[in-house]
Amino acid sequence: MTTKMRLDRVLAQRGVGSRSIARKLVKQGRVIVDDVVAKRAEQSIETSAVIKVDDELLEPLPLIIVWHKPFGVVSTMRDPLGRHDLSDVLPAEFREKLHPVGRLDAETTGLLLFSLSGALTQWLLHPKRAIKRRYEAEVETDLSPDITETLAAGVATSLGTFTAEVEHAEGRSIRLGVVEGKHRMVRRLLANSGHPVAGLHRISYGPFELGDLDAYEYRPATQEELEWLEARKAPTNH
Numbered sequence: 136m137t138t139k140m141r142l143d144r145v146l147a148q149r150g151v152g153s154r155s156i157a158r159k160l161v162k163q164g165r166v167i168v169d170d171v172v173a174k175r176a177e178q179s180i181e182t183s184a185v186i187k188v189d190d191e192l193l194e195p196l197p198l199i200i201v202w203h204k205p206f207g208v209v210s211t212m213r214d215p216l217g218r219h220d221l222s223d224v225l226p227a228e229f230r231e232k233l234h235p236v237g238r239l240d241a242e243t244t245g246l247l248l249f250s251l252s253g254a255l256t257q258w259l260l261h262p263k264r265a266i267k268r269r270y271e272a273e274v275e276t277d278l279s280p281d282i283t284e285t286l287a288a289g290v291a292t293s294l295g296t297f298t299a300e301v302e303h304a305e306g307r308s309i310r311l312g313v314v315e316g317k318h319r320m321v322r323r324l325l326a327n328s329g330h331p332v333a334g335l336h337r338i339s340y341g342p343f344e345l346g347d348l349d350a351y352e353y354r355p356a357t358q359e360e361l362e363w364l365e366a367r368k369a370p371t372n373h
Contacts, residue, residue, distance in 0.1 A: 236249065276307070
């Protein structure tokens, strides 16, 4: 199902710059929508329209992408301390238009979502959604035999008491899911259970799976993932 939106807004979302820049491009006769030269920046067009600027196809940006965050990157677009941040590693066309859905600490690798829509980002992050995040961790000590029960019962941390669902635990490796996004919460849960984390890797966020993406690689959301959002009435019309 397609939706309609002002041309200047669509142009901005597709990466031409601000809406004022988009309006100048239209006024200069440089924008073609579905093979017709656009006359008005405020005209309503289908968000799926074929748009060209200076005869170059302007592809729509994805609503949401899945990215494999590498070790040592801070999950913000700018870091005041000068650390390696997202602006250093994201493709140029994403840096100004997409934003991270939550954060992973610098030492955690794996799945990080990026969204084009602020409303969708808030929907995904809201605690009432209880969207499961799944992780794989390596800990510094052999896991206790009762680690599954301990995490299911709830572990006290400085941010409150939280639970985790263990999917697999063996030796010093554990795979678990949580439905809270508190800062460094998985690390806190495991450390307060007697198992400090040596390495942490996020493998999924709700329906979004990291799969076989290598570090720094990304992909747009699949149709199945978008349908999962739509079925739950997430704000996908951006």
